[in-house]
Amino acid sequence: MKDVFKAQKITEGVYWVGAIDWGLRDFHGYATHRGSTYNAYLVLADKVALIDTVKAPFKDELLARVASVIDPKKISVIVSNHTEMDHTGCLPEVIEAVEPERVVASKNGAAALAQHFPATTGIEAVEDGATVSLGNRTLSFVETKMVHWPDSMLSYLVEEKLLFSQDAFGMHLATSELFGDNLPRALLEDEAAKYFANILMPLTSFITKTLEKVQALGLEFRIVAPDHGPIYRRDEEIQWIVGKYAEWCAQKPTMKAVVVYDTMWGSTERLARAISEGLKAGGAEPEVMPLRGCHRSDVATAVLGAGALVMGTPTLNGMMFPTVADVLTYLQGLKPQNKVGAAFGSYGWGPAGVKQVQEILGAMKVELVGDGLKVKYVPDEKDLEAAHALGLAVAEKLKAVCTKS
């Protein structure tokens, strides 16, 4: 197997030994249209270290890649930067196969791993700022609580100025190309934005603190190696991705307005279309996302770059339509900031659906335009004009907030 699955060199003494998940299309509710990778890294210094492992089914490939450059039993330290099972799925088996001297994780990581894998003992908690010596190389650890889990930490290979950034700066993109500089920038920006929107959006205060903490440490990054997606080894692209993270954390409003809806008989849809015309007429940039064709994770990505969220729902049995409830629950958890919005929809004999959407948007601290546009059964000319007017009003509000920010 070691002649089939080979380690890929990143820089002197550092190899990628991960797995490409070409077929993955669902990552806990995030539609990974382009698959993903689970990146694990091998550091060949006087002592050998393995940084993270891979999702359970890919264990043999990981061990084969390691074996292509060194006997896996020579690994003396395994570092777990994050407990989530896309990176620890085969950790217990790898520990058993490799018999390392030490397995280290953050304090929360050691506790979380004990909960995930009660049969695996001996995992050592390392403090924020602790180091592990590999002889002629040093690994230093930076705790990054809630970026994006309580157990998360970064590992820094001091002499190579290489940051193993774990999920930070990562993206779900299956490709045999290891390096970002060999991939189209637009593709990277798309998938990096989607990753940020779906995984990191609610954590902007933690991310900002982490970026400040890392800056204060004065660490230079020659290479940034995340646990999903391509590796960054050029200054320009490292500056680019860090800059994007700062921009996405700021969540400044834009003139883009996302109109998300579902429809039972086409009425809520007609309202959505009229609203989007009003948005356009008012100078906003509408992106209309019918829920039967769009996935919640793509809606989240659109919301990241938008200034407004306009949600439309029919009323079914006195409730908002289930697909709308799905997306709203998802978005509510992602805590988008600085958004303007509105609710709308068609109803038969009780507009409870629109009221529920209005309430949730309010709870999400969306600045609401109007009280919710509610139309009985099928919209007539006046209703479509009201919808158009709502679009115009949202666009006006967007102009005001964009000028202020």
Next chain:
Amino acid sequence: MQRYVCDVCGWVYDPAVGDPDGGVEPGTAFEDVPEDWVCPECGAGKGEFSPEE
């Protein structure tokens, strides 16, 4: 009064300040904070807090 740290994210509960948005008035000792209260930063439950050293 004893301050408490959220083990999940590091947020500090200061009894002098309380968590008014979360329904906890200033001056509330941590022991008296309702059991269903959560960390305003990360949502962790009361059980994830430790006394600040």
